[in-house]
Amino acid sequence: MVQENTALQFNESAVISVIGLTMAYGDFIIQHDLNFTVNRGDIFIIMGGSGCGKTTLLKHMIGLNRPQQGDVYFGDHSYWRSDEQQQAAIKRRFGVMFQGGALWSSLTLAENVGLPLHEYTDLTPDDIDAVVSFKLALMGLAGYEEFYPAQLSGGMKKRASLARAIALDPEILFFDEPGSGLDPFSAKRLDDLILELRDSLGMTIIVVSHEPASILAIGNNSVFLDDEKRTMIASGNPAVLIEQATEPKVRAFLNRGEYEHTG
Numbered sequence: 001m002v003q004e005n006t007a008l009q010f011n012e013s014a015v016i017s018v019i020g021l022t023m024a025y026g027d028f029i030i031q032h033d034l035n036f037t038v039n040r041g042d043i044f045i046i047m048g049g050s051g052c053g054k055t056t057l058l059k060h061m062i063g064l065n066r067p068q069q070g071d072v073y074f075g076d077h078s079y080w081r082s083d084e085q086q087q088a089a090i091k092r093r094f095g096v097m098f099q100g101g102a103l104w105s106s107l108t109l110a111e112n113v114g115l116p117l118h119e120y121t122d123l124t125p126d127d128i129d130a131v132v133s134f135k136l137a138l139m140g141l142a143g144y145e146e147f148y149p150a151q152l153s154g155g156m157k158k159r160a161s162l163a164r165a166i167a168l169d170p171e172i173l174f175f176d177e178p179g180s181g182l183d184p185f186s187a188k189r190l191d192d193l194i195l196e197l198r199d200s201l202g203m204t205i206i207v208v209s210h211e212p213a214s215i216l217a218i219g220n221n222s223v224f225l226d227d228e229k230r231t232m233i234a235s236g237n238p239a240v241l242i243e244q245a246t247e248p249k250v251r252a253f254l255n256r257g258e259y260e261h262t263g
Helices: 054-061 085-089 110-121 125-138 154-164 183-199 212-218 238-244 246-256
Strands: 014-026 027-039 045-046 067-076 094-097 172-176 204-208 222-224 231-234
Touching: 027 054, 027 222, 027 231, 045 054, 045 183, 045 212, 054 172, 054 204, 054 222, 085 094, 094 154, 110 125, 110 238, 125 154, 125 238, 154 183, 183 204, 183 212, 204 231, 212 238, 222 238, 238 246
Parallel strands: 045 204, 045 222, 094 172, 172 204
Antiparallel strands: 014 027, 014 067, 222 231
């Protein structure tokens, strides 16, 4: 069943609950009254046209931007009503892959992936090296430990960034436009890796995307942000929304991206 723009009560069984969230810069409202849940094992898509606030929503969910109203719950813990120590503990549960990859250009891939292990664990250098090699191998980058980001293709940089995002074995992964700037083959390979992480490691994954092919290939749950109404106008499985969403722009967006942003 398709759910569209319906308020929800706090759901203790959800991995993430976004409740009554309003995002704003000063008096300018970006999105208001956002209500949705991310369930364990979801590949949850944040979608919509350009400039609607998709990345801004992700930043609110990972604690980079404070909402004007509302809250984000991880399980039964409110992020924005927690103290700094509790917020840090919540952040330890997730990994983030930003759109540009955010790899340190002066560090090798091994050093990039090893950074969170050095900072947040008591592993020995040999153990860190073993974990780094394993994570890079999972991403198809075995043997590239001593390469620098500038020596890699765009797709390889994305996979190296993903290896760093999963270095600490997070429960939840956030991706900002993972396929942006990639050729179709590399984008498909990254989609396959996202599915594999969910299926083999049981991760819950949140993806910001404006690519209909990728959304339909990997997503089983979603929210659609509208730039004109400045709120969510649909939520649910994209494969259902493409046929049953009552808002024409949602169906048009998913049908090969025919919806054009006009704002």
